[in-house]
Amino acid sequence: MRDWRTMTEQSPFHLPRPQLTLEQAIEFASDRFGVTGPGTELGSNQDRNFRMETAAGSVVLKVSNPGIATVELEAQNAALAHLRNLGLDLPAALAGIDGAQIQRVTIDGQSLDLRLLSFVEGDPLTDVPRLSVGQIRALGNVAGRIVRGLVDFEHPGTDRFLQWDLRRGGEVIDALLPYLDDVARRERLRSVTDTARQQVDRVVSDLRVQTIHGDLTDDNVVSRADSTETITGVIDFGDVAQGWLIAELAATCACVLYRSPRHPLAILDTIEAFAAQVPLIDAEITALWPLIVLRTAVLVVSGEQQVHLDGDNDYADANRAREWLAFDTAADQDGAELEALIRFAVTGEKTPDVFTEHPLAGPLAPAALLDLSVTSAAFDAGSWLTPGIDERVAVDVAARLGHAVTRYGEYRLSQTRIDTAEESLTLALGVELYLPAGTAITAPMDSTVAVIDTGAVRLVGDHFDLWLTGLDVLAVDGQFMRAGTALGTATARLTVQTSRLRGIRPPFFVAPSGAMLWQRVCPDPSALIGLDTARPLADPAVVLQRRDASFARVQEHYYVAPPQIERGWKHHLIDIYGQSYVDMVNNVTTVGHGHPRIAEAARSQWSLLNTNSRFHYEELVRFTERLAELAPDPLDTVFLVNSGTEAVDLALRLAFSYTGHDTVLSVREAYHGWSMAADAVSSSVADNPRALDTRPDWVHLIEAPNAVRGKYRGPHSARRYLVDLDGDLQALEDDERTVAAFIAEPVFGNAGGVLLPDGYLAGVYDRVRARGGLCIADEVQVGYARLGRYFWGTEQQNVVPDIITIAKAMGNGHPLGAVITRREVAERFADAGPFFSSAGGSPLSCRIGLTVLDIMRDEDLQSNAEIVGRHLKHGLERLGERFDLVGAVYGMGLYLGVELVSDRAKFTPATVAAARLCEELLLRGIIVQPTGDFKNVLKIKPPLCLSVASADHFLHALGEVLGELSD
Structure with a gap:
């Protein structure tokens, strides 16, 4: 039986890159072109490209594949010169020391041609995370301009055998198909491309042939920083050759497919822009879609062969996944429909509006x-x-x-x-x-x-x-x-x-x-x-402008271009276009969005009574009794307020009133609220860049007990943090300052759910109480069953605070908070006069609060938080084993965090990557946001009803994006 692998290694498609090192390239640049300076290698499938930094600026040394004839390189240089007035930044071929633009060298038995080209400044389109419509159109525009510019270009070096020439697409696929090890994929590719070849064959005699660039893709174009929506330069002409004119557009459209696989019709913008430069004939319109399919297939088989023959070619290997994605996307489309849409887009058919004097049916109301x-x-x-x-x-x-x-x-x-x-x-x-x-x-x-x-x-x-x-x-x-x-x-x-x-x-x-x-x-x-059925829809961008005009902009929104969310259900959010998102960030909505029992509770109570807690009604009694039952002994007395900020503010006042002391201990990097007092004990620079410089005198910051990236690290670091605390307490005593309270989250929520080192809170609480102070547990984010195994975060540390503050989860989005403490602490506060919160203890708030607790009990959401949270954390840890970008996984239950780092050894925050990851996840139907002082920790705190299926969708999407960011 014949070995097709061996046969193709002797074919024109076997073009492994030249073998030479960066040091050798630098030496050749100096010896042949008189260029000196450091260099770095650039990516290429079949050549070697090196960027050299010289005193006069950057240049590119191109070491051509031995299979490429010198006359073909001469054609490339001539094409660049021919297009110099096209209005694009193009490289220019530079002469060597002897005046020749092409230098022949021999190394390790290889005869290689070298060229030196000027460097085209700009950012490659490959660096853009997501192509905009403007950029997609710009690709088509530039491809059309290049084709138009080359229409009269002739050179003997353009008559070449090139595996990217779609006139030979079927031949290339036939030769390289054996490199696909996956039988099912191989058979599908064969079937799809056979159909495409037959469609092209029907019009092949009418397709125009000329010199084309052949690879107008995101790899080969750049934009300057001041023109991000416009392509300003083309950086590589290595595939210049004779070919079908329409093949130029097919190559560009294939690029758009693998950049926008979830929006395949984006190619129509590319096609319209190209056709505005080069009007297409009927045969080209017919052939375009099957040629796009063939181009994606040629890229796939060529990539598989290149990786097989040239195993250290990271560039080719990294492209493989997206090339397969482009092919699969193309193969999944209805070819007849795509051809019709292309024809519609190109011809720009303008027809009258639909009108008739004879409606289909009788009058409709x-x-x-x-x-x-x-x-x-x-x-x-x-x-x-x-x-x-x-x-x-x-x-x-x-x-x-x-x-x-x-x-x-x-x-x-x-x-x-x-x-x-x-x-x-x-x-x-x-x-x-x-x-x-x-x-x-x-x-x-x-x-x-x-x-x-x-x-x-x-x-x-x-x-x-x-x-x-x-x-x-x-x-x-x-x-x-x-x-x-x-x-x-x-x-x-x-x-x-x-x-x-x-x-x-x-x-x-x-x-x-x-x-x-x-x-x-x-x-x-x-x-x-005979009836107007059109459903007009407001543009979300316009609504966002209206928001900015009337709503203080300091009240930020998620995302650069946020979806307009108008409905929620359980742990899903839905925008006005009916697109769903898994809500991985909304810990306010504990029992899920749109819960019918909460809606009915609100409706029912509003129909009866809503007033304030100075009136006497049973809902308040039932709710506060329930909260007191849930609180750990000896906490037995409840204050009802409107928010977490108000709860923290009140807790601090209780501590000052009860102790008569003057100082509050707060940990660094924490966030507790926006009021004057709550903000005073908040030191997160992510929430307030001047936090560390603006603390009032009554606040003393102590080291954040972050066992992962803090001053002391590891599961047994509590002792060392407590030693530092002893020093702080002694310094306060020396200054004759007394401790009124210590406030901290029992799980480091603002850092993404970092668990405190074992024994830390017990040690702090003992020391604070020994000095007459109270211990405040801010459970606003991490409490109320979110940790799964524990209802209260302090249970994880095996301590009981003197005061608990809660909010968020209590009302499932309704403004509701509480402070739970001992009777003696509450009674001491009465010495300063009565306390009152307008809506905190209203009948409506209490009814909703009770309903939330009933739902949590009836739907066993604490157990769900533990089971799904454990599954989710295990999946996140597996991703951490695959991707170096994941520095650590934090938390428990459904309060988790993923810290992203660019260097694991140095634990360098990957802030930019975190922002990009969140934007990419949004496009995959996931809403998650970064937190922490460096905005590099994914804060994962979904409604407690999160399902395993949705958790798996999140994990799969996260793995995809981490893979893209790690390429």
């Missing part, structure tokens, strides 16, 4: 228009996840009003999918009419009937097709019908959809990213039914 949007009351309590919910809602309305009508352009919540990185297909491109069976339907326009199947027809009009389903058709296939002619009768549910893709049935629901294009393809059919 505006009251019958359904609301199936994200904010519809019909979808409360998670009913939107019920299969067939739209039809159920419509049938109920039709039963009352005689008919029901869905909206065009509505993002339907029923189409939202959870726990997925893929866009949910939520945008409705048509309408549905729920009519009495037998309702007469008339042709709304002059058209020819095409009967598709039972109950479905396509009316072919002058400017668009009209697709109808749910119809007993009277007409016959091919029949011409005048507007107003009886077409048939409705069978109960009639779908109506217009399309400008002739003969191709468009999808009824599409992803929001394709909304602009698809709504051009499938215009609003409202006129055809």
